[in-house]
Amino acid sequence: MDITQTLGKILSLYLMTAGVAFIVATQFYLRLTQRADRSDLMAVNISGMLHLFIGFGVLVTHFEWGGALEVLVTLMGIFFTIRGLSYYWVPQLVLRPAEQGRGSALGLRVMGVAFVVYGGLMGYLSFFG
Numbered sequence: 001m002d003i004t005q006t007l008g009k010i011l012s013l014y015l016m017t018a019g020v021a022f023i024v025a026t027q028f029y030l031r032l033t034q035r036a037d038r039s040d041l042m043a044v045n046i047s048g049m050l051h052l053f054i055g056f057g058v059l060v061t062h063f064e065w066g067g068a069l070e071v072l073v074t075l076m077g078i079f080f081t082i083r084g085l086s087y088y089w090v091p092q093l094v095l096r097p098a099e100q101g102r103g104s105a106l107g108l109r110v111m112g113v114a115f116v117v118y119g120g121l122m123g124y125l126s127f128f129g
Helices: 003-024 026-034 041-061 068-089 105-127
Strands: none
Touching: 003 026, 003 041, 003 068, 003 105, 026 105, 041 068, 068 105
16 A cells, blocks of 8 residues: 555545534534633644644655645645644634634534545545545
């Protein structure tokens, strides 16, 4: 099994799990986003480290643009890296509480569906493609 399939399987399972969580536990994640400004700063720093570690790990081992699966996996590495950098470079934006139009239940459900679709496509290509 090559690195693209391995990373695709791992990332797809993560995305589908997180997506389903946003859909079935919407109220929990809504409260979480509304209280972002009260987050423990060390937890925010650790989250940034984890996002960077995952993003850099994907990009260092897999920066491929050949097929659909390769593009999806590489984009996930870029997305994780951008998220991790945002925790370090602009934490005040990450920690803003949900304001009007941000952090809505509908927005969380839409994001959950997007995660499930992206993860489902990546999973299909990784496991069966």
